[in-house]
Amino acid sequence: MYNFKFHRAQSTADAAAAFASQGDASYLAGGQTLLASLKLRLARPDTLVDLGRIPELRGIQVLGKDRLAIGSMSTHAQVASSDVVASSIPALTGLASGIGDPMIRHQGTIGGSIANNDPAADWPAALLALDGVVVTDQRRISAADFFLGLFTTALQPGELIVSVELAVPTRCAYVKFKHPASRFALVGVMVADFAGRTRVAVTGAAACAFRATALEQALDASCRPDSLRDVPIDTTEFNADLQATAAYRGQLVRVMAQRAVERLVGH
Known part of the structure; x- marks a missing residue:
């Protein structure tokens, strides 16, 4: 870990001013990623601005x-x-x-x-x-x-x-297939129903979370797990790593979405 200055902000204005006054500063929230990066010397901010004592952020x-x-x-x-x-x-x-x-x-x-x-x-x-x-x-x-x-x-x-x-939706459910050690989502799917208008969001499958519009359209037509059985899942931009191939993540998207709908409708 490199040396750095530490500023404990008392308000959002104080935090912003401290950040602006430094050449290379980072905000410190819970530190679950930042502190590990500091220890591994993957990050080298001049100053850490701690947000932990700002009441308006809670x-x-x-x-x-x-x-x-x-x-x-x-x-x-x-x-x-x-x-x-x-x-x-x-x-x-x-x-x-x-x-x-x-x-x-x-x-x-x-x-x-x-x-x-x-x-x-x-x-x-x-x-x-x-x-x-x-x-x-x-x-x-x-x-x-x-x-x-x-x-x-x-x-x-x-x-x-x-x-x-x-x-606040009429009803919603979130299901993920998690890595057994980290509990990060290999794939996680949230299905939210807003009085018959469905929104489906996926995490873990690609570079960042995204809306699954094809699944949304199928559920708008019929909000049942079986409605997703034959919906094509485009895996072109999906992640492929030691944990799962892109094709496997594509299958997980479908299965996690079906399980979320099962929870949604109470099956």
């Missing part, structure tokens, strides 16, 4: 009748144990409780996860399926415009995620 609340807001520094464990989440979007309780192990869930944050945009992370699929909006200290970014590619997002240097807003 909290979970319902906005109106159909939106849920989650502060960017809310941990996975806090989301998993939230009564507000359980009563609004129960599928997020299962998603958050299935991330990593207890240490990761109590330290890792939703904001850090989406800012990192790991191709196998769970939260990007939720934001895409639930018509999410990423609220920063500068603007609002639709989830459709936020996730750009492998570890790449629409965030500009110094831009700070304040919260995420998610639409």
Whole structure:
């Protein structure tokens, strides 16, 4: 690990000012990726700006009748144990409780996860399926415009995620086929039903999470697991590595989507 300066921010304005005053700074959320990168000397920021004590970055609340807001520094464990989440979007309780192990869930944050945009992370699929909006200290970014590619997002240097807003669906479900050690998703699928309009988002299969429009169209016609049996899965851009081939991930997309629909309809 290289030497660096450390600044513990007290507000979003303080964090942004500290970031701007340094030549090469990084925001520190839960540190689940950044700290490992520092230890391996894969990252060398001059300054770490700690976000852990900024109160406006925490909290979970319902906005109106159909939106849920989650502060960017809310941990996975806090989301998993939230009564507000359980009563609004129960599928997020299962998603958050299935991330990593207890240490990761109590330290890792939703904001850090989406800012990192790991191709196998769970939260990007939720934001895409639930018509999410990423609220920063500068603007609002639709989830459709936020996730750009492998570890790449629409965030500009110094831009700070304040919260995420998610639409509350009529019903939804998330199912993933996880790596047995890391619990990262080889493939994860969220299916959300908005009064007959279906959104399907996939993580783990490609460079970043994406909407599966062919599956959505099939479910809009008939929201049953069998409706997905013959839908073609384009695996051209799918990941292929030691864990799974592109073709295998394609099969997992179909099976995980069918299982999510089974949960959705109560089979």
